[in-house]
Amino acid sequence: MSMENAIFLQKNVGFCNALKRICIEGFEYSTLYKRIEKMIADEEKKEEKNEKLLVDLWECNLLLSYQLDSKMLSICVPCLLKFALKKEEDEETPKEVEMALLSLSNIKFYRAEKELYLNEIKEIIRNHQEHHNLTRLAYQSAWQFLMNRSLVYRDLKGIVMNELHFAREVGKELEEFAKCVDWKKEKEEEMGKETKEKLVLMRWFHVLFIFFGLCNLWNEEFIGLVGGIAWVLRAAKENHKKISEKYIYLLGNAAKRRDVKVEGLLKIGVVDSVLEEIQQSTLNEGVTFQSCHFFLKISERLKEKTDNDELEEGNRKATKMEIFEKLEEEGYDDTITSYHEFLHLLKVNKIDFDAISLDISEYFVNV
Incomplete structure (x- = not known):
């Protein structure tokens, strides 16, 4: 095999x-x-x-390696970022930039001077937000690279949220992405195979998981992001259980945050999206569990009294009543109550819930 073909093969396996x-x-x-x-x-x-x-050689190593030493990374990261900033407009450029950014996104923990990567990755993300010059995978990979760095450098939080407006931009990206995927056609033609589009949506989950650990705001941009997650959930319903499971998990993460308004989740349709998910004729264990977990967190939040603010307390009671009526109408109120008591029992007795295997789909009677 020629060197050119060998590199081509390795890059495709790594991709x-x-x-x-x-x-x-x-x-x-x-x-x-x-x-x-x-x-x-x-x-x-x-x-x-x-x-x-x-x-090509750097991409081979990054795509196939779990971890490179910091000395090599300090050379290859600037090299690949420079390559990803290519301005040429030809047929091959988007594919080449996508490969370079995907390679960089594969770097997990890497301590390096910000001067080696920060200005370049910010420029790449901003260029796309203005000109839409990246593929969907390339854009996701650029954010993945930056978010991986935020695990080491927490002060990148301000750049992610305030300069690059992650919540606002990614919320729009998820909504547009969910709309453009022909879910029905893919389901019929691929017969359950993981298409590139679906894999990109799965990759966004890992970026969002990191972001939820950074963010402590409930503003218009965050509301838009949660709305984008709900869009993916509705689009994936009955088409891709793994995506549904992951994105309900993200909504559960949002529901348990003290800064997130439960009435806000209700207003933008998040509660309805999860209810629609569990009303399907077929459910798997993961979707069932995450749906239960979501409503468990909602019920815990609605128990929190706000005695210091009469308006807040009034909103809490009104929201609690509205959600209870939704659950009661669908016959799920007793389900959530029993699940809440069951989980409380496990916590009191210090039993590892994740280690227990139950057919929890029996908690739901599908209407």
């Missing part, structure tokens, strides 16, 4: 693995990795470097 978030642990100890590393070192020594070859 599939990264898209599905499959890690190859120990690749960095293989002879193949060491050979690629030597080729990179030899190319870096040349006065006239083959930049395209270096990009």
Whole structure:
């Protein structure tokens, strides 16, 4: 096999693995990795470097490796970011930029000076927000790279929320994405296969999970983001149970946050979206569990009295009554109550709930 074909093969294997978030642990100890590393070192020594070859080799390593050493990352990250900032407008550029950003998104924990990446990744994200020049996977990958860095540097929170307006922009992205996927056609033609579009939606879950750990605001932008998540949930209903499960989990994460207004979740249709999900004729364990968990968190929040503010207390009681009526109308009020008591019993007796396997779909009677 020629070197060109070998690199092409490795990049495509790595692309599939990264898209599905499959890690190859120990690749960095293989002879193949060491050979690629030597080729990179030899190319870096040349006065006239083959930049395209270096990009290809870096992508091979990042897409196939679980973790590279910080010295190598400090060289390859600026190189790939520079490549991702390409301004040429031709047929191949979007695909090449997508591969570069996907490779960077595969870097998990990496401590580096912000000067090596921050200005470039901000420019890439802003360019897309203004000109829509990235593929959906490339845009998701750019955010994944930045969010992975925020796990190490918490002070990136202000940049993510205030400068780049993550909640506002990603809320719109999710809504548009959910609308553009032909779910019915994909379901019929793919017969349950993971299409690229669905895998990108699954990848957004991991970015959103990190963001929910950073954000402590309930404003118009956050409301828009939660609305975008609800859009995906409604679109995936009866079409993709794994996406439904993950996105209900995110809504449960939102429901348990003290800064999130329960009446706000009700107003933008989040409660109705989860109710619609559990009214389906077929449910799997994951969707059932996450739906129960969502309403458990809602019920816990609605128990919180706000004696210091009469208006807030009035809103709480009104919201509690409206949600109770919705659950009572569908016959789920006793289900949620019994589930709440069951979970309380497990906590009191210090039983690990995750270790217990139950057919919890029997908690719901489908109407």
